[in-house]
Amino acid sequence: MNPIFAAAEEIQAFCRARDWRFCFIGGLANLRWGEPRLTRDVDLTLLTGFGSEARYVDELLGTFRPRIEDGRGFALTHRVLLLWSSEGIPIDIALGAMPFEAAAVERASGYSIGAGRSLFTCSAEDLVVFKAFAGRDRDWVDLEGIVARQGGGLDRELVWRELLPLLELKEDATSAARLRALFESAS
8 A cells, every 4th residue: 555645544544533624735635636746745734723732732642653852842833743654654734723724624525545545635726725825846836737737627716715815914925926827827
């Protein structure tokens, strides 16, 4: 079995057993919606809200090993919990609380990985928002693949409705223009 899928299934089973709201983002979602690329970790958003993060972090640390010293403190400060799966695959858990993150989890759906197995990933539109907001070089390469593969099937109105307020919060004056150019080149 693919070790990344196995790690994703492990954390998904953990979250589902607790009725936690989550979805996979990053490389796993990119496999579904964009141009497949090698991914070495599992990324997900876990809805914790504001103020109750410690309960989630402590429960996760009761089962999974932290990847850094004082993983708990780092998670509570930076809202990202860095863990190892039981087989040594990195797992990055964003502690979600923003309305966009809650909406992304609500819009998420199953992605078949074969043999009756599936992973709960964000939508293509939400992946565009996550990646444009993160704005790393690798994210823009992924965005090119998502836009090329999904083409006119993307709900661009949804993307803009979710992305523009986030870019304003971040005071990012360039990503919207860059994404517009990407959309126009794919039209």
